[in-house]
Amino acid sequence: MTDLERWAAVAGCQQAIHGFYLALDGGDFDAVAACMADRGIWHRQGRTLQGPAEVRQALSDRPAGRTTAHLVQNLVIDLEAPDRASARYMTLVYRVDAPAVPAGPVPLPPPLSISLHHERLSRSLDGRWLVEEKRGQRRFGD
Incomplete structure (x- = not known):
């Protein structure tokens, strides 16, 4: 593996992780599910x-106002x-649960948690990096 290939792989993994959380926070649960390996x-x-x-189903159970x-x-x-x-x-996580989908910004709460995560990823045949295993452990928070 050349240095360029190595850095491209590292960047691809970073994008996969950031894309997962961007989709999760945006409520795009199909995109979150697409980040997972079969x-x-x-x-x-x-x-x-x-x-x-299973990921898509579990996320569909989240409250609509979260x-x-x-x-x-x-x-x-x-x-x-x-x-x-x-x-x-x-991860540093903030969460607000409202009775309905907010129309605009929500009030800034205190942080919910800080967690340490370990993840295994694999590159699919089409070149995308996918989650093989995702595990987190809270360091701070209830």
Whole structure:
């Protein structure tokens, strides 16, 4: 693997992770599900979700008035092979649950949590980086 190929793979993994959270915070659950490998696993809120369909279903259960912001920090990508990588990063999460979909900005709450995440990614045949396994552990928050 050349340096250029290595940096392109690292950038692709970073984009996959940031794209996941941008879609999640935007309520685009089809796009979130599309970030998962066919048998990808997301350990989420005490449940193990496997594959895009289970992820999409779990997210469809979120309250309609929920607004979130997941700020990804300290992102480190380790390439294990040209088509496999692992990632470590922190998220700072804000959340507001309103009775209905907000018409504009919501009030800024205190942070909900800071979590440490570990992720495994693989490159698909079409070149996209997909989540094979996603796991987070709260460091701060209730």
